[in-house]
Amino acid sequence: MPLQEDSLDNPTIEELAQSGRRLAILCDSCGRFRYMNLARFAADQRISTLAETLKCASCRSEDVRALAISRDPDTGFWPAERS
Structure with missing residues (x-):
C-alpha cells in the first residue's frame, strides 16, 4: 500500500486537487486511515x-x-481505508 510520506511532498490543497491525489489522515496511535474532503x-x-x-x-x-x-x-x- 503506497502510504509513503515524502518530506518534499507538501502541496497546498489546491495543488493536491489538481494533481489528482487525495488527502488522507493517518493516526499513529491507533492506525486509522481515512480520506478527507478537500472542501473542508x-x-x-x-x-x-x-x-x-x-x-x-x-x-x-x-x-x-x-x-x-x-x-x-x-x-x-x-489504498483502502482502515480503522
Whole structure:
C-alpha cells in the first residue's frame, strides 16, 4: 500500500486537487486511515499544517499525519481505508 510520506511532498490543497491525489489522515496511535474532503480546507493551506488542527475521530489522539495519496500505479486503485 503506497502510504509513503515524502518530506518534499507538501502541496497546498489546491495543488493536491489538481494533481489528482487525495488527502488522507493517518493516526499513529491507533492506525486509522481515512480520506478527507478537500472542501473542508482553504485552497492555499499546505498539508503539513493540517495535522496541527486534526484529531483522530476514533481514539481522539492528536498524533496524526495528513498525507497526499496517489492511486496504486499497478492496479489503479486507491489504498483502502482502515480503522
